[in-house]
Amino acid sequence: MKRLLIPLLMIFPFIASAQNEITDDIIIDQIERMTENSENETDFTDLIEEYWTICENKININNPDELNQLIELHLVNVFIVEKINEYRRSFGDFMLFDELHFVEGIDEMTLNILKPLIIFEKPQEKERLRAKDILRHGRHQTIFQLEQCFNEKAGYQDVSDSILYQNPNKKYLGSPQKMLLRYGFSSRNKIECGFAMEKDAGEYLFTPKTNDSIKRLLGDKAYKTIDFMSFHFVLNDWKFVKTLALGDFQLSFGQGVTMGSGLAFAASGGSLLRRTKKIRASKSANEARYLRGAATTLNYRNFELTMFYSNKKADANVSVVDSLGEPLAVTALQQTGLHRTYGELIDRHAITQQLLGGNVSYKGSNFQIGYTFHKTILSCELNPDPRLYNTFYFRGKTLVNQGVDFYYVFSKFAFYGEAALSDNGAPAALLGTTVQPAGYIDFTVLYRYYDKKYQNFYSNAFASSSGTRNEKGLYLSTSITFAPQWRLVATADFPQSDWIKTTAYAPSRMQDYNMRIEHQINAKALFLIQLRYKDKEKNGSGDNTYMRPLVHDRKTTLRIHVTYPVGNDFILKNRVELSVNKDAQKNGRCYLIYQDIIYNPENQLFSFAFRYALFDSPVGAVYTYENDVLNAFAIGSFYHKGMRIYMLGKVKLRCGLSINAKIGCTIYSDVDEIGSGLEKIEGNVKTEGKIQIIWKI
Numbered sequence: 001m002k003r004l005l006i007p008l009l010m011i012f013p014f015i016a017s018a019q020n021e022i023t024d025d026i027i028i029d030q031i032e033r034m035t036e037n038s039e040n041e042t043d044f045t046d047l048i049e050e051y052w053t054i055c056e057n058k059i060n061i062n063n064p065d066e067l068n069q070l071i072e073l074h075l076v077n078v079f080i081v082e083k084i085n086e087y088r089r090s091f092g093d094f095m096l097f098d099e100l101h102f103v104e105g106i107d108e109m110t111l112n113i114l115k116p117l118i119i120f121e122k123p124q125e126k127e128r129l130r131a132k133d134i135l136r137h138g139r140h141q142t143i144f145q146l147e148q149c150f151n152e153k154a155g156y157q158d159v160s161d162s163i164l165y166q167n168p169n170k171k172y173l174g175s176p177q178k179m180l181l182r183y184g185f186s187s188r189n190k191i192e193c194g195f196a197m198e199k200d201a202g203e204y205l206f207t208p209k210t211n212d213s214i215k216r217l218l219g220d221k222a223y224k225t226i227d228f229m230s231f232h233f234v235l236n237d238w239k240f241v242k243t244l245a246l247g248d249f250q251l252s253f254g255q256g257v258t259m260g261s262g263l264a265f266a267a268s269g270g271s272l273l274r275r276t277k278k279i280r281a282s283k284s285a286n287e288a289r290y291l292r293g294a295a296t297t298l299n300y301r302n303f304e305l306t307m308f309y310s311n312k313k314a315d316a317n318v319s320v321v322d323s324l325g326e327p328l329a330v331t332a333l334q335q336t337g338l339h340r341t342y343g344e345l346i347d348r349h350a351i352t353q354q355l356l357g358g359n360v361s362y363k364g365s366n367f368q369i370g371y372t373f374h375k376t377i378l379s380c381e382l383n384p385d386p387r388l389y390n391t392f393y394f395r396g397k398t399l400v401n402q403g404v405d406f407y408y409v410f411s412k413f414a415f416y417g418e419a420a421l422s423d424n425g426a427p428a429a430l431l432g433t434t435v436q437p438a439g440y441i442d443f444t445v446l447y448r449y450y451d452k453k454y455q456n457f458y459s460n461a462f463a464s465s466s467g468t469r470n471e472k473g474l475y476l477s478t479s480i481t482f483a484p485q486w487r488l489v490a491t492a493d494f495p496q497s498d499w500i501k502t503t504a505y506a507p508s509r510m511q512d513y514n515m516r517i518e519h520q521i522n523a524k525a526l527f528l529i530q531l532r533y534k535d536k537e538k539n540g541s542g543d544n545t546y547m548r549p550l551v552h553d554r555k556t557t558l559r560i561h562v563t564y565p566v567g568n569d570f571i572l573k574n575r576v577e578l579s580v581n582k583d584a585q586k587n588g589r590c591y592l593i594y595q596d597i598i599y600n601p602e603n604q605l606f607s608f609a610f611r612y613a614l615f616d617s618p619v620g621a622v623y624t625y626e627n628d629v630l631n632a633f634a635i636g637s638f639y640h641k642g643m644r645i646y647m648l649g650k651v652k653l654r655c656g657l658s659i660n661a662k663i664g665c666t667i668y669s670d671v672d673e674i675g676s677g678l679e680k681i682e683g684n685v686k687t688e689g690k691i692q693i694i695w696k697i
Helices: 002-011 021-037 045-056 064-072 078-091 097-102 108-117 131-136 161-166 212-221 342-347
Strands: 138-149 178-187 191-199 228-238 241-251 279-281 291-300 303-314 316-321 327-333 351-363 367-382 396-410 413-422 427-438 441-450 471-483 486-497 508-522 525-539 550-566 570-582 587-599 606-625 635-652 657-668 685-696
Touching: 045 108, 064 078, 078 097, 078 396, 078 427, 097 108, 108 508, 131 138, 131 178, 161 212, 212 342, 228 279, 241 303, 279 291, 316 342, 327 351, 508 550, 570 606
Parallel strands: 327 367
Antiparallel strands: 138 178, 138 685, 178 191, 191 228, 228 241, 241 279, 241 291, 291 303, 303 351, 316 327, 351 367, 367 396, 396 413, 413 427, 427 441, 441 471, 471 486, 486 508, 508 525, 525 550, 550 570, 570 587, 587 606, 606 635, 635 657, 657 685
């Protein structure tokens, strides 16, 4: 397989086709900040795919429900959407892009963001579905993706049967290739359906690569085909059915305190109000953040009723089994979706996780109020190993959550919030307001309180870290267009925890200040300078686990980023990022410098991108987004000192066929091995490649 992949990667000059560099940079900035704030390694593929879906299936500006997706992506604020809707009610549907210049509060920067993402069509009326119309207007897309690290990792090296029998987790059971096959069908935003199949690197296809002893140990835990398979079907706007979803789907109500099954984009200033779709298909191969079953939203005048049921297998660490080997208790639910070793396979699909509930809401022209109720049922007891930090974690088999949410937008004010309870009586609440006294300035104030005892498996509300628990804090932001094409965005966040965390064995606080100046020179050129200061309390050194003094971990980061065109076809991107890290144990200075060269001509058969980056990060890590193949997620997390080079390209062939490919190489100058455990690579060079074949008809 490796011999096949390398020649394919060398055929093409390499890239991703960017829809609009300015809009891309805004999304990239959000993903980078979310990666830096995440306490765990998180896959943001769902969010990247949501953005690319809008790029490929443009938003009808005359459809208010579709227009709300721009708010969810934090590309425009709620006041702009309201002004657009108000203009439509007064003067009728938009016919031309130039009409947007007459909408109050829209500046040139916003127009440049909107231009590549919107279309101008009459809103579709609810109509009778005919099979011939569905097929005539339908679009098909099939994606096959293959990627691999070309260096041999420790987990793929030969291990003798005797050693493997004594330590069955000493070796990966599959091959180093990661494979993905996806198919999707959509028809006029009425129907979408498809499937996805994925094998991660280290997982096997059909039969594990190991001896008979390990196969006997695995027993019925050894799957027979492919590790992950997904299917989705969604029907929109049919009679009184607003949405019907079968298979895999996501749910989001209110501000995500009571129910938000997937991930949500972070804000970079401006309103934090959410007005997203309540039900949407889960089309990615994320093996943890999805629901499987059925959901529907019924619409009658201004009322909407949503009902949902999910029943899926979940990975978990089994601690107690019965006489037949069936789990009686587990210590934790697993989120990685990786099943490469004996231990990971034993945890695979260990329990059944059910979810049932509903939401009812009343929606006016500029306000909404809703109530959400859901119950989670596990097939066996969840009983985490007792630790002081997890004293208030959920224990048991059933959990009930409920909450009330609202938003109200009036003239220059937006109010929004949500209050929720878990069945142990613990509250969680969020309340925010955004004020726009003039079209060039807005202010946001948001307070959240998530009790240390609040328990919820499905919550993605605004927070400084992962998880909606054990946090309270005040968030402030402002966005000021102080001159044509110039914008200042400033935020300040002051979260604190009243109970201990894994990183702080005492109540802790944090201060996070961020200031960014943007200058959009034209539709393809952007200058950005950003200064961020973060002061976070964390565990200091000490022998006693729970008697470590808290120390201040301070990080100051300066980022200068420029995107600019050279001629009609080339885009260049430059970034310089400097940071200073200080805490009681160690201090250090880090930097990241890169040069992007992007060739993306209009109506041409190929495009490519190239990056050359230098980094030095003796303390912590530096993060940067990388261009990637369609719907893929790539954030570079760089430690130590070295350089990173990658090339990415797209070639369009006949009959709707295109090929994307990427090859990247990271060279370290101060280490002799990369990674640890089964992921360890001997040497200081890591090279990986990816190829993607897309067929659209």
